[in-house]
Amino acid sequence: MTVKMKRSLGTMPLLYPEPTLLVATYDANDKPNFMTVAWGGICALEPPSLMIAIRPSRWTHEALLTRKAFTINVPSEKLVTETDFGGIVSGRKFDKFATCGFTAVQAEKVDAPYIAECPVILECSLIKEFIHGTSKIIIGEIKDVKADEDCFDDTGKFPDIEKILPIIFDYGTRNYYSVGKKIAKAWNVGKPLAKKE
Amino acid sequence: MTVKMKRSLGTMPLLYPEPTLLVATYDANDKPNFMTVAWGGICALEPPSLMIAIRPSRWTHEALLTRKAFTINVPSEKLVTETDFGGIVSGRKFDKFATCGFTAVQAEKVDAPYIAECPVILECSLIKEFIHGTSKIIIGEIKDVKADEDCFDDTGKFPDIEKILPIIFDYGTRNYYSVGKKIAKAWNVGKPLAKKE
Numbered sequence: 001m002t003v004k005m006k007r008s009l010g011t012m013p014l015l016y017p018e019p020t021l022l023v024a025t026y027d028a029n030d031k032p033n034f035m036t037v038a039w040g041g042i043c044a045l046e047p048p049s050l051m052i053a054i055r056p057s058r059w060t061h062e063a064l065l066t067r068k069a070f071t072i073n074v075p076s077e078k079l080v081t082e083t084d085f086g087g088i089v090s091g092r093k094f095d096k097f098a099t100c101g102f103t104a105v106q107a108e109k110v111d112a113p114y115i116a117e118c119p120v121i122l123e124c125s126l127i128k129e130f131i132h133g134t135s136k137i138i139i140g141e142i143k144d145v146k147a148d149e150d151c152f153d154d155t156g157k158f159p160d161i162e163k164i165l166p167i168i169f170d171y172g173t174r175n176y177y178s179v180g181k182k183i184a185k186a187w188n189v190g191k192p193l194a195k196k197e
Numbered sequence: 198m199t200v201k202m203k204r205s206l207g208t209m210p211l212l213y214p215e216p217t218l219l220v221a222t223y224d225a226n227d228k229p230n231f232m233t234v235a236w237g238g239i240c241a242l243e244p245p246s247l248m249i250a251i252r253p254s255r256w257t258h259e260a261l262l263t264r265k266a267f268t269i270n271v272p273s274e275k276l277v278t279e280t281d282f283g284g285i286v287s288g289r290k291f292d293k294f295a296t297c298g299f300t301a302v303q304a305e306k307v308d309a310p311y312i313a314e315c316p317v318i319l320e321c322s323l324i325k326e327f328i329h330g331t332s333k334i335i336i337g338e339i340k341d342v343k344a345d346e347d348c349f350d351d352t353g354k355f356p357d358i359e360k361i362l363p364i365i366f367d368y369g370t371r372n373y374y375s376v377g378k379k380i381a382k383a384w385n386v387g388k389p390l391a392k393k394e
Contacts, residue, residue: 001264002312003300003314004313004314004316004345004346004347005343005344005345005346006343006344006345006346007344007345007346007349008305008341008342008343009341009342009344009355010341011243011244011245011339011340011341012339012342013239013241013242013247013339014239014317014319014355014356015216015218015237015238015239015247015269015271015319015370016216016271016317016356016358016361016363017214017265017358017363017376018216018238018239019212019214019215019216019238019254021212022357037335038238038239039238039239039240040212040213040238041212041215041216041237041238041248042211042212042215042235042236042250042368043211043234043236043248043250043329043332043334044210044250044329044332045210045330045331045332046331047208047329047330048208048209048210049210049297049329049330049332050210050212050333051240051248051250052239052315053240053248054224058358067348068207072212074212074213074274077311077380078205080380080381080386081381081386081387081389081390082241082387082390083269083387084381084385084386084387084388085387085388085390085391086315086387087383087384087387087390088384088387088388088391090386094391099390100222100390101350102265102336103200108205108341111287112266114202114274115199115202116308117200119201120211120213121203122211124228124275124334131375132240132241132336133216133241133242133243133244133246134241134242134243135240135241135246135361137240137248137301139329142208142211144205144206144207144211145204145205145206145207145208145211146203146206146267147203147206148201148202148203148204149201149202149204149245151205151368152199152204153369158206158211158369158370159211159213159367159369160370161213161214161365161367161370161372161374164213166213166214166364167380168214169232169356169382170350171239171353172350172354172355172358172384173358173384174359174383174384174385175358175380175381175382176379176380176381176382176383176386177376177377177378177379177380178377178380179214179357179375179376179377180301180374180375180376180377180378181348181374181375181377182282182372182373182374183274183277183364183372183373183374183375184277184278184369184372184373185361185371185372185373186281186284186366186367186372186373187281187284187285187371188275188281189278189281189286189373190279190280190282190283190285191282191285192278192280193278193279193296193297194282194285194291196319
C-alpha cells in the first residue's frame with residue numbers, strides 16, 4: 001500500500017459516511033413535526049440505544065424534553081427533497097408534515113409520531129440528555145424498530161439496504177449520496193488475516 | 198406517496214446507514230493498535246466533536262482512558278479486508294498494524310497514531326466519557342482533520358467522497374456497502390418546498 005501526502009483541513013466536524021435521518025416529535029401544540037439530522041448513531045446494545053445531537057435552539061428540542069419521546073425515520077432517496085426541506089425550515093413556522101404530504105402515524109411504544117412514508121422507523125424514549133458545547137446530546141432507548149414489508153431481504157429476517165435506499169450526507173461538499181453496491185460480508189472477509197499469526 | 202405495511206423487528210440497534218471507522222490508539226506497551234467501530238458520529242460544531250461507543254472490555258478502552266487520545270481513520274473500500282479484520286480480533290493478541298501492513302504515523306495534535314493508508318484522519322482528544330448500558334461513550338474533540346491530497350474535489354476545498362470511498366456497514370444483514378451516486382445538493386433541493394407556504 002502506498003502512503004500518500006495528507007493535507008490538514010484544520011478543526012471541523014467532517015466524517016465519512018454520515019447518515020441522513022428524520023427526527024419526529026409532537027410539538028407543544030400536539031402537532032407532528034420533524035427535523036433532519038446527520039449527527040446521530042447507535043450507541044449501545046443494551047439497552048438498545050441511539051444518540052442524536054441537535055442545537056438547543058431547535059423547535060424539536062422543546063418537544064423532545066417535554067414528551068421524552070421521538071422517532072427516527074430513515075428516509076429513502078426517493079424522499080431526498082422532503083428530507084432536505086426538513087433541514088432548511090423550522091417547525092415553528094412550517095407544517096412540515098403537510099408540506100411534504102407525509103402521513104403522521106402514532107408510534108406504538110412511545111409518545112411520538114412516525115412518518116409512514118419512511119421505510120424504517122425506530123421508536124425511541126429519551127433516557128438521557130446533556131449539553132455538550134453547542135449541542136444537546138440526546139440518548140434514546142429504541143423501543144421498537146419497524147420496516148416496510150417490501151423492504152426485507154430474501155431471508156425475510158432483516159431489511160435489505162438496497163431496498164431501503166437510505167441517504168448519505170456529505171457535509172464537506174454539501175451533497176447527498178445513495179448507497180452503492182455490496183462490497184463484502186462483515187465478520188467474514190477479514191478472517192484470513194486472523195489466521196496469519 | 199403510498200403508505201405501506203410495516204413489520205416490527207422488536208428492539209435492536211438497527212440504523213441506516215452506519216459508518217465503518219477505525220479507532221487507533223497507543224496501547225499500554227506504546228504499541229499502535231486499532232479497532233473497527235460502526236457506532237460513532239459527529240456530535241457538536243463547537244468544540245468540533247465526535248462520539249464513539251465501545252464495550253469497556255475492549256483493549257482499546259484502556260488505551261483511550263490512559264492516553265486520552267485517539268484517531269478516527271476513515272478506511273476506503275479498498276481496505277475492507279483489513280477493516281473487517283480489525284473488528285474480528287483483539288489488540289491483546291494481535292499486532293493489527295503489522296498484520297494489515299498499515300503504517301502508523303504519530304498524530305500531530307494528539308498522543309495517538311494514525312493509519313497512513315486511510316484517506317481521511319480525525320485527530321481527537323478525549324474530553325468526556327461515561328458508561329451507558331453495555332457501552333462506554335467516548336466524546337473526542339477533533340483537533341485536526343487531514344485527507345489525502347489526491348482525494349480533494351475540483352474546488353480543492355473538501356475531500357470528494359467518491360474518491361474517499363468510505364464503507365457503509367449494514368448490521369442487519371452483516372454486509373459492507375460502498376457509497377453510490379450523487380443524488381442531490383444539500384440545503385438546496387428542498388428549497389422549492391420552503392416557498393410553498
